[in-house]
Amino acid sequence: MAEKWAVVTGAGSGIGAVVAGAAVKRGYRVAAWDLNREGLDALAADIGDGCVTRACDVTDEAAVEAAVADLPTSPAVLVNCAGLVRFGPLLDLSLADWELALRVNLTGTFLVARTVARRMAAAGQGSVVNIASINGVAAAPHAGSYTASKAGVIRLSEQQAMEWAPLGIRVNTVAPGLIDAGMSDAIYADPEVRRVREGAVPLKRLGTSDDIAEAVLFLASEQASYITGQCVTVDGGLTKATLANLPRPASIDSVGTDGPTGS
Template structure:
């Protein structure tokens, strides 16, 4: 068991719990943080030796500072996974719900990352992975404040990476796509909705919490030692699929062929 610590916020449920389990499997000592202390402790008990749980409200600056100071060593990895959704049409979205999404998803990420980076810098470096969303890359109808908050997480990730790189702190983001886990479970409870959404994914399936966790641990690993300030979309290709399965008449497939019959054109394709 390595002495390196990994802090995972929102570790009591869904994707966060899977990330915590995989981090432990990869040899980290895990600090499972969640506002739901009972859920965090259940995950810690399941992982066993080397995992501790704590109730941490990521929007509470003092609570974050206290929990970070309680770690015996600087964390080698911090995963900002805690988040909330408040979906619905913007015209009907309350200011309170908008503020909550921004406070948890964005401000919470900032507070935890800032506290971690200070300790990491003193220890010679570390890795921070922020969980964004494809909603932060492409807007979706009725996504409420979620889209705005996750887009801001992506830009905050870039800002952190620039400012903290000199201290050896790498900061990246993972943007999950259509993931059948955690907060999305309610969406896929309807088989028809699940089939329709799955059919839009170029890889032909919904993602899993394990898909996200593997990406997070890759970005934390030495294999990504030269990667910082990046957002990795774990989405089966959906954010690049505007023309996926778009019909086109077969008789236009030859458009662009050189009159001489050379598909590369008269310049040889240069």
């Protein structure tokens, strides 16, 4: 049976590394790309021969094209995990930080997906999963350009799905919620912040990289062969819980025609 290849960007740490490891366990050969050479070495040592690593800047068109050209076959799956954050109030945000997040998170996703999709199109099949964020679904205070960049990833994915479906390529997005991994390490180092955030999630826990990997690999699989153009929010119900986090008197929680109506 021919090898199935999966390309995972941002695989040197956090969610990307966990997705890469989970893909190997499901029988994929993984091309793991990142600028974090130390992280890639640790990943390779952890998952062994199933992984081929490459230092690749997802914002460098020539580097991306060279990395894709070196793949032995058209990849079955692409997972765009590479990303960064530059948080801060918009009034104080520098143009350099604004442009950096957009370039890595949005333009990098475009460049890699476009280049890989050209090979997938020649093969007549493939699945792309782009990683967004609940910050791309709903704005958050002081999220800088991260919110705009991840909202762009969601709309870009829809555009890709529409244009590439006739080529046999499915494109979906996973939007992680409050995930205790990678770029969020500094946030959850504060026990009080962790407690408050856990309490705001209807499932009463933070998400894990494994939660995200499971969603990603489902969307990449044949079990999701009729799913394209969708954004799956993996957040324990957080983005649907606005009213759940607002108080109201228990005395009105009754069913009948005599009580008050509305929320």
